[in-house]
Amino acid sequence: MTRPVRVRFAPSPTGGLHIGGVRTALFNYLYAKKLGGKFILRIEDTDQTRFVKGAEEYIIETLKWCGIEPDEGVGYGGEFGPYRQSERKPMYRQYAEQLVEAGYAYYAFDTPEEIEAMRERLKAGGNPAPQYNWAVREYMKNSLTLPADEVKARLAAGEPHVVRIKMPRKDEVKFHDLIRGWVSFQTAQVDDKVLLKADGMPTYHLAVVVDDYLMEITHAFRGEEWLPSAPVHILLYKYLGWEEKMPEFAHLPLILKPDGNGKLSKRDGDRLGFPVFSLDWHTADGTLQTGFRERGFLPQALINFLVLLGWNPGVAHEIFSLDEMIQLFDIARVHQAGAKFDFEKCKWFNHQYVQMQSAAALADATEPVLASKGVKVERAYLEHICSLVKERCTFMSDVWDNAFFFFEAPKDYDFDAVRPKWNDAKKSFFTQFLERAKTLSTWDNTSIEACFKGLAEELSIKVGEVQMPMRIMLCGGKFGPPVFEIASTIGQKESIERIEKANSLF
RNA sequence: GCCGCGUUGGUCAAUCGGCUAAGACGCCUCCCUUUCACGGAGGAAUGACGGGUUCGACUCCCGUACGUGGUACCA
Numbered sequence: 001m002t003r004p005v006r007v008r009f010a011p012s013p014t015g016g017l018h019i020g021g022v023r024t025a026l027f028n029y030l031y032a033k034k035l036g037g038k039f040i041l042r043i044e045d046t047d048q049t050r051f052v053k054g055a056e057e058y059i060i061e062t063l064k065w066c067g068i069e070p071d072e073g074v075g076y077g078g079e080f081g082p083y084r085q086s087e088r089k090p091m092y093r094q095y096a097e098q099l100v101e102a103g104y105a106y107y108a109f110d111t112p113e114e115i116e117a118m119r120e121r122l123k124a125g126g127n128p129a130p131q132y133n134w135a136v137r138e139y140m141k142n143s144l145t146l147p148a149d150e151v152k153a154r155l156a157a158g159e160p161h162v163v164r165i166k167m168p169r170k171d172e173v174k175f176h177d178l179i180r181g182w183v184s185f186q187t188a189q190v191d192d193k194v195l196l197k198a199d200g201m202p203t204y205h206l207a208v209v210v211d212d213y214l215m216e217i218t219h220a221f222r223g224e225e226w227l228p229s230a231p232v233h234i235l236l237y238k239y240l241g242w243e244e245k246m247p248e249f250a251h252l253p254l255i256l257k258p259d260g261n262g263k264l265s266k267r268d269g270d271r272l273g274f275p276v277f278s279l280d281w282h283t284a285d286g287t288l289q290t291g292f293r294e295r296g297f298l299p300q301a302l303i304n305f306l307v308l309l310g311w312n313p314g315v316a317h318e319i320f321s322l323d324e325m326i327q328l329f330d331i332a333r334v335h336q337a338g339a340k341f342d343f344e345k346c347k348w349f350n351h352q353y354v355q356m357q358s359a360a361a362l363a364d365a366t367e368p369v370l371a372s373k374g375v376k377v378e379r380a381y382l383e384h385i386c387s388l389v390k391e392r393c394t395f396m397s398d399v400w401d402n403a404f405f406f407f408e409a410p411k412d413y414d415f416d417a418v419r420p421k422w423n424d425a426k427k428s429f430f431t432q433f434l435e436r437a438k439t440l441s442t443w444d445n446t447s448i449e450a451c452f453k454g455l456a457e458e459l460s461i462k463v464g465e466v467q468m469p470m471r472i473m474l475c476g477g478k479f480g481p482p483v484f485e486i487a488s489t490i491g492q493k494e495s496i497e498r499i500e501k502a503n504s505l506f
Numbered sequence: 507g508c509c510g511c512g513u514u515g516g517u518c519a520a521u522c523g524g525c526u527a528a529g530a531c532g533c534c535u536c537c538c539u540u541u542c543a544c545g546g547a548g549g550a551a552u553g554a555c556g557g558g559u560u561c562g563a564c565u566c567c568c569g570u571a572c573g574u575g576g577u578a579c580c581a
Contacts, residue, residue, distance in 0.1 A: 011581090012580080012581050014580085014581075046580090046581080047579095047581065050580065127508090129508070129576095130577095164579095183510075185509075190509085191577075191578095194578080196579085197579040198579055203581085204580075224510095224511070224512095224574085224576095225576070226575095226581090227576080229576075251511085253511090253574095254574070256573090256574075258517080262573095262574075262575095263574075305518095308519085312519055316528090316529065316530095317529090317530095318518095318529085335512095336511075336512060337511085337513065337573090338573085339518065340517060341517095342518065342532085345517070345530080345531040347531095392544080393543095402542090467541085468540070475541095478542065479542045480542070481542090481543090482539085482541090483541085
C-alpha cells in the first residue's frame with residue numbers, strides 16, 4: 001500500500017531564511033511535485049525564547065518569490081492543521097505520557113543547576129561532553145530512581161519536570177536513508193533526549209515525530225545536521241507503535257563556506273561580500289543582511305544554482321526550468337558530501353537568466369533607477385538601450401552602469417586612452433567630421449559609419465585610430481556597445497554636441 | 507574526546523569494475539570586436555594516502571589522514 005506522497009518543509013522562525021533552507025525546501029518541493037504529492041509548510045516554533053517576529057512571514061515570502069509555494073500549511077490552510085507547533089502544544093503531552101507508561105520514557109525533576117553540576121563533575125573526571133544517558137540517569141532525580149509515590153506527589157504538586165526518552169543501554173538502530181543507504185547507530189552513544197520541556201512544549205524530537213505522523217508525512221528530507229538524532233526519531237516511531245507509518249528519511253548534504261571550513265553561516269555573507277539570505281533581513285540590532293532578491297538575483301537563477309548544489313541529473317546541460325527540474329529530480333541522485341558555495345557560479349547563472357529576459361523586463365527594473373537619478377526618457381528609448389546592453393548585465397540592476405552615457409553626456413573622459421596618440425591630424429579629422437555630420441540627412445548606424453569611414457579614407461587616417469577617440473567622446477571611456485550604435489541612439493544633435501565639446505578638450 | 511557522515515581538477519560535478527576520467531564555473535591563450543561584453547577555438551588543472559579483492563579498480567572491502575555534523579529543557 002503506497003500512501004499519497006506528503007513532504008514538509010519545517011523551518012524554525014528564528015531569523016531570515018538562508019539558502020541552505022531554501023534548498024531544503026526546494027528538494028522537498030521537487031520531490032512532491034514529481035510524485036504528484038503535497039508540499040507542506042510547518043512552522044517549528046517550539047522554542048519560545050528564540051522566536052523572532054516577522055520570520056514566519058519572511059519564510060512564506062521567500063517560498064513565494066522562489067516559485068515553490070506550499071500546497072498546505074501555515075498561510076495556506078489544510079486539513080491537518082494547525083501547522084504551527086506552538087498552536088499544537090496540547091497535542092504532545094499525551095504521547096509523552098504514553099511513552100512513560102510503556103516504560104520508554106521517564107519524568108526527570110533535575111533542575112538546570114543539578115544537571116550543570118553533574119556535567120561539571122563528569123568533565124572534571126575527564127569526560128569532555130557529558131550526557132544525561134543510561135549511566136547517569138541512575139543517580140539523577142527522575143521517575144526511575146525516585147519511589148513511585150514520591151514521583152506521584154511531585155507531579156501532583158506541579159513540580160517542574162521534563163520527560164526524557166530512555167535510550168536502551170545496548171542496542172543498535174539501523175535505518176535506510178534515501179541518500180546514504182543503510183546507517184546505523186549504537187544507542188549507548190545517544191543520550192536521553194528531552195522529549196517534553198518543563199514549559200510543556202515538546203522538543204524538536206517529539207514534535208517532528210508526532211507531527212509527521214499526524215500529518216501523514218511520507219518522506220522526511222532535512223539537513224544532515226539531523227542525522228545524529230535520527231535514531232531517537234526511529235525509536236520514537238517504534239515505541240509509539242507507528243513503525244508502519246514511519247516516513248522515509250533523506251539527510252541532505254550541507255552547504256559549506258566557500259573558503260575555509262564549516263557550514264555556510266549567516267555571517268559569511270558580510271565577511272565575503274555575497275548574500276546568504278533569500279531576501280533582505282533586518283536583525284534585531286538593526287543591521288541589514290542583504291538578500292539575493294535585493295542584490296539583483298532572479299529567483300529562477302538562484303533556484304537553478306541551488307538545485308545543482310548537491311544534486312545532478314546527469315544530463316549535459318545545466319539550465320533548467322522549474323518544470324524540467326521536477327521532471328528530472330531524483331532524491332537518490334543527491335550527493336552525500338557537502339558542497340561549497342560558489343558565488344562566481346551563482347552569478348553566472350544569473351547572467352544566463354538575465355539574457356533570457358525581455359528588454360521590457362529589463363526596462364521595468366531600470367525605471368526606478370532612472371527615477372532616482374532624475375532621468376526621464378521615452379519607454380521605447382529605454383527598451384532599445386536595454387537590448388543594447390543586456391549581454392553586459394549580470395544583474396537586472398546593471399543597466400545603469402552599462403548605459404548611463406545614453407542618458408547623460410559624460411562628465412569625465414578617459415584622457416589616457418586618447419592623448420598619448422592624439423595629434424592635430426586627428427583633431428582636424430573630427431572638425432571635418434562634425435561639418436559633415438551636421439549635414440547628414442539620415443542619422444542611422446550605416447549612414448554614420450559610411451560618413452565616418454569615408455572621411456577617414458579621404459584623409460588617409462586609419463579608421464581604428466579615430467574610432468577609439470570617438471568612443472571616448474561619446475561615452476567617456478573604453479566601454480559600451482559599438483560606437484555608431486551609440487551615436488545613432490543618442491541622436492544627431494546630442495552626438496554633435498558631445499564631439500564638439502570633447503574635441504575642444506582633447 | 508566520543509559517535510555519525512563524507513573525500514574525483516581551485517569550485518560544482520559525470521562515472522555505478524574496462525578511463526586515453528565527461529561537462530560547467532573560474533583561470534590562461536588565440537579568433538571575432540581596433541572598447542567592454544557576448545560568441546567561437548584551444549590550454550593548464552583531478553581520482554587524499556596505504557593495504558587488500560579482482561584478469562582489471564576512481565568505482566568493492568579494510569586501515570590511516572583530512573573534512574564535516576552531532577554530542578542543549580536550540581532547532
